[in-house]
Amino acid sequence: MNAECGGYRVRRWLAGWQVLVMLLVTGVVGANSAGALDPVYPFADPLQTEPAVIATGVTLPGDGTPVPCPAQKDFSAPLALSEAVDLALCHNSQLKSSWANIKIQAGAVGEARAAYLPVLTGSLGRTNDQIRYSNSNFKPTSINQNTAQGTLIWRLLDFGGRAASHQAAENLLTAALASHNTTLQKTLAAVIQAYCDALTTRAAVKAKTESVEIAIRTLNSAKAREAKGTLAQTDTLQATTALAKTSLEKNRARGDYDKALSVLVYLLGVPGNTAITLPEDQEAKFEEDGGKALALWLEETEKNHPALVAARSQLEAAQQRVEATRSAGMPYLGLSANYYQNTRPGEAVTASNSTETTVGLTLTIPLFDGFSSTYKLQGAQAQVEQKEAVLADAERQIAMEVIKAHADATSALQNLGASATLLAAAHNALAVSQRKYTKGAADIVELLNTQAALADARHERIRCLAEWRSARLRLLASVGQLGRTAFRE
Template identity: 50%
Template sequence: MSGKTGKRYFWVAYGLSTLLLSFGSNLATAWDLPQRMEDPLFTRPPVLDRGAILPGDHQVVVCSGNEPLNHPLTLSDAVDLALCRNPQVHAAWAAIKVQAGAVGEARAAYLPTATATLSQLHTRTEFPGVPEANSSVNGHTIYGGLTWRIFDFGAREGNNEAARLLLVAAMLAHDAALQKTLSNVVSAYFEATSARAAFGARTESRQLADDALAATVRRERRGAAGQSDTLQASTATAKAQLAEQRAAADYNKSLAMLAYAIGLSGGAFVELADMPEDEPGNAVGDLKGWLDEAMARHPAIAAARAQLEAAQAKVRQVRGEGRPTVDLTGNIYQNGYPNQGLQRTRSTVTTVGISLTIPLFEGFARTYKVVGANAEVDQRAAQFEDTEHQVLTDVVKTHADATSALANLTASERLLNSARSAVRSSENRYAKGAADVLELLSTQSALSDALQERVRCLSEWRSTRLRLMASAGVLAGDQIHAIANR
């Protein structure tokens, strides 16, 4: 074939390929194929399209922009902001996408692979001393190949199962990251509300001290009290003011920590919404029931279990890779072979066959790969037991804390009521001259302690109740909404 004919053939083939690509592009646009070709093997899990959902919840976590808060921050708002901005949640979300790609690679092993090469070549052969024998050839070569593995001993099946289980583990790890973020934000929010309540209690104590000082000054002017009483009342007032200032500093610090936990920018102003005072309500529940819930529903335990099963599937893959395989092959060569010069005459060679590959000796590499895979199974099993132990230990500790907090909640209410009655009685007695200033200051100090105990008990009850649900893996957004809106 002449050089002009070869060039003409090449440009015709190039034009046809360009036309086919253009037609295919238009057809793909009409059928929305570009999006479909992003995931042709259907490996993308639905959670990536519908959005994240808290374990046990039914509402998708909707993330908006970074609009500033223009209303008091509720617990529900804090949770929603944190779930959208926490970097650990973002990393777990990206891990799902990565593992979905690994599932696609595993599924692609069941499909044939095809290659094609089109080359335009110029070949010149020279014979020193015999110039009349020199030759020059212009032309093209075409190569096409098809390989399809039609049978192996479980290598692809083990790889596909391992990839699928790791994708399940990645989604469960994302759920665990959501639960952890949820628990951290709940703790930070209640620490802030507790600090605000403590600040309010200190303010009330300071007002009582101011009232006592004013009453003592009036009595001293009438000659009913000495200067020592006024000095003692003034000291108590200064002490109450110092405690109030420290409580204000703790409150501002807790607000800053809350803003950081939910991902607000530095210096963002946060105002907490009012929360109703909790009633004791029902009992905490049986410990065995909470442990059973954690075993069945906690995403961290489920993720560790899926990773263990994936490691077991990996063993089957490694063993299968060391066994025979059967491949269907087909090739077509036109005008020569790859990486060789052009032939003088046009030719077409077609081959079709079935290849049986039997690994005979790999230098004992397969043996050590199997040993390593089995060791990974043992490692994953130990990690599963450790995760299970940690989760159940947290449930046991939090259940004990919640039981104690529920009992303390009722006791702190009785203590606060008694302290308030004692202060009123002491104020009346002091106004009538039947009690001295030491008795009044003592009852006011007892009331301040009772207020602090009430704040502490309320915080412990609210926090441990939600932490118990989080440690068991049953805390969801709708439960937070219900508790926050009581």
């Protein structure tokens, strides 16, 4: 009868724990945003440490919407610049790494916040304790007991160590976000530069192709005049030489174009055998970004450049680590509570049911650790000095890049008009020389010189356009304000 009653109590006790576990699991599944239960770490983000950008995605400066990922592209159609940027931002491995670093730092913030909460541990057991004696005068004993133990530890007061650690983690999370933005700016600059290089080299191929066509017409004209006896063979040979030289330049330009496309394919993160075509040239709109005062550019850089934001946050985190390290050597006050049922840790179970509860306050005073804290503090202070130097170097370097990019953009913008005038004049000069040569009023040398002048004018025009695109891009990237809307026009 007693055994049956004991078994019934055990089954009822186990059933109660099963109900409690089921209720806990149900609540956890409801709290888990992903809907998938991890039996060990069921809560997704209970302390709300992940920044909103994890859920919404990154919005670049000047843009209204986040970068759309995954990006899809039908490469049978020409590749627009906006499509190239979207593909690169979705496939870049460095961006994926910096994105993961944001999550790592968010986890570190969670660890710092968890230091303010109590730590609760518990254990359940079923123990069978049998004792047999070699002396037959003593009967063997057997005890079956359910055991339970629970411990609560809670640090109530310290000298600012937890607060400093938490603030340092928050600053490192800010630095991780800014570093991701810096990587975004570098990726944007690289892919747009590669796209513009492809456009430039394709324009060079087109210009060299037109030069070859002009050289062919010149050669045919020279052959026709030679056949009529109005021209010496030397003119035909000079025209043939000019055509061969122009053909070589066209082939080299084609090779440069193929290399530019291969670089672009690599930055897009698509298979290497992907065939890319670019849209036809359109009349560009040249916003006079370079005309803004240099002081304004530098002011915007000082405030908003993500690399400087990251460096400042890392410096603040290093300063907070000094406070956390200093606090580690100070006293702290903790609360502890324990519950024992039928046993204590490492002790035998009791023959009769018993419960024990303890509650206590503990003041821990570090006395001596072999000077470990002293050297940790010195190391933390040296980290602050290092981060200060890194910040100062970043400020000088970025300011220098902005100044150089501003000067290049201003110069390139001024050269655009001059190159357009030069190209128009070269076209007119060639047309006049061709008419004179056809009528016999000019020799082959004059015609070939005007052809070379036109080729040089085309090269200068292409160069000025490329310099403007590159300088404007570098200026926006140096300031850290490059977004997808900056190039949609």
